[in-house]
Amino acid sequence: MGAWRIARCNPWAAGGIDDVKERRHPFVVNRFGFVLAPIPQQPHPAVGTARPVLLPQRTRKA
Secondary structure (H helix, E strand, C coil), X not given: CHHHHHHHCCCCCCCCCCCCCCCCCCCEXXXXXXXXXXXXXXXXXXXXXXXXXXXXXXXXXX
């Protein structure tokens, strides 16, 4: 693939600009520069679906 790009982009070729496609990143960088795993796209809940039941936490007696 690299040789094909060089052959197409030499000064004697009839081709034009051969831009490099933007790469998809398998990670996310936050505003502080830390690398994080990508956030998976979660489907939006349908209207009228039941909400999860929240139970109170149990505390252990010392």
